[in-house]
Amino acid sequence: MKIFLVSNMYPSGTDPDYGIFVKNFKENFESLHGVSFVESVIKGRTKGLLSKILSYSSLLLSVIKNYLKGNYDIIYIHFISHTAPAFFLPLLFCPNKKPIIVNVHGADVIKYNKGLYKFFNDFLLKKSSFLVAPSNYFKQICINEFPFLPKDSIFVNPSGGIDSLKFSPKFLGKKNYKIVNLGFVSRIEEDKGWKDFIDVIQFLLKKGYKVKAIMAGTGSQVNELNKIIKENNLKQNIDYKGLVNHDKLVEIYQELDLFIFSSNRISESLGLVGLEAMACGIPVIAYDMAGPKTYIINQSNGYLVSPGNSSKIANSVINYLNLNVEDKLEMQRKAILTAKNFDSISVSEKLYEKVKSSIAS
Template identity: 35%
Template sequence: MSTHLKKLKLYIVSNMYPSSEDAYYGVFVKNFCNSIIGSPQIKIVSTSFIRGRGTSFLSKLNRYFKFYTSILFKSLFFNYDIIYVHNVSHSILPLYPVLLKRLFSKIRIIINPHGEDMVITHKIDGILLSLSLPFIRKADQIVVPSLYYGNLIAKLYNLNPKKIFISPSGGIDLSVFKVLETKRFVNVQEKNIGFISRIDPDKGWDVLLNAIAILVAFDEFKSLKATFVGKGTDVDRFLKLVDILKLSDHVEYLGFKSQIQLPEIINKFDVFVFPTKMRESLGLVGLESMACGVPVIASDQGGMSDYVKDGVNGFTFKCGDHLSLSGVLKNFFNLSTEEVLDMKKNALETAEVFSSNNVKNNMIANLISIKNK
């Protein structure tokens, strides 16, 4: 007689989730959901999401009203084994009544901060976080994308390190991000730099442009090309700076590209540059580049320190310093063929550790463990 196993019932909350107009917005939450769907042990029985960005203050206000109403209703009137909350400071407030419900039911709560979610950069962030901290401390587990981020928030908010579980934002789909057979059907005389991110303040696009302007003044870098992918609030400023620095012959701006289009683009890069000035919790796009056999040059702060190893699979440079970045880029392009091949091999090996399959299996085992505690 076979035993029917009861599936773990999961409710997922996030104020960020992709929409058809903004496919990158909260893509890590979509990747998380996709990694759970199909599991024989876990069922996503309900979700509360804000899909895409609001276009105005009133639009955002309306979205949050519906979002908070959905959370209150679903969390109080339905039963789950685990409530899993992404982006905690903007999602937690309507969940406080669940703490009372937990007195009479065995609901587990897992929170998963991302990016600068628990790093105060604006006054409103500080207010929301201070209101959320009592709830955060009562959570059964805090999932973070990197060891760096876990250590940071544990120290900042005096959190129990034993409650912290590291899971890198869904990991990398190695069936999508890989070395393509068409790789290097490009001008081998060119030096190709890649940048994929939102074109927003503090993402470091200006640092990279200024570094490129220094390099192309030298004859050995006359053939240097840089490809920028992404959209954001600073696109006009970005294009203006390209003109001011006279880089139109060296910079190609592709705008937004879907995730499925990225591998072909990344495969044309010699090196991927991640010049963010923010304390990123992980920076998954750097790992996706490594999965395509492309070394990464990244700012010397944030979650990139979990996987970018100087001289092994890439390099780091002083955050926000275009002179430091130009020097590191020059050093990279002066490496021997053998040194570059070793770096590419090491990048591929690093990406394997962060594969979505490994991350999925670890997360499923973790969720079952939390339920059974």
């Protein structure tokens, strides 16, 4: 099988984690199923308007070139709103019978599926074999956004899943909680919840708890983050590591007691970082919304609290600390069991069988 892979997000040498789930999807298909690829992708983040224009122009030309060559069995497209326009003219004037699969991820539907984007998206989806959504939550979003799609044409597959061999526990059953270790891994953007995370730390410190927090990620508000840490004398409590290579995240997760997923984005279609933390035996506290609510069971493998209420996150941290050793250990075990349902090998196999069936049909 040969797949024509299209994505506006793909890792580069300077941006090794950008669109990492697209790369993981590709590498799993190659190593597990012997699939080969022809690619039209944008590698790394574009910086500035001119860079973006050049990158998307290059993507457009690459898509047309590879489409017309036709040396593939399937077209697999990631991030619909950013890639659908490139297929409009080829599909309109040179239609072929190769199956088209579209994998949506979040903002490409929530933020961009309107106006001209929606015209191109609808055009592409009406010619597609099926659509891939990262969670049942996002499947419902897609049903609402694309009502012409039959429900059974939306296949749920969790963004490549997680590597259970890489993300695994260091140890379970910690007995000493004199210092609580909290973690946050995300883009440093307004609606990703980093300010809520800092509110949680300050709440706990005022209550007399000793807190050590690790934050990882970059974004447009890094300067504001550093300013708040400095102005509130939180340097001894918060270790901000900036952008951390995906392969190194396991070292962060393994040092935590709890992972805080405080994003307020409705476009959080799944939330792989939460599942990666769970695979390491770390319960997750998140807002009761979007993707995380599909795998967190309140007071079982983590906690779900009212969206936007950072004090309830902090109180959930306290509730966890007040559990006895056995109850904490049980929650850790349940977190690991939850993550096993998202193992990348199993996820890849299910998607491969679905993709293969589209050729047969």
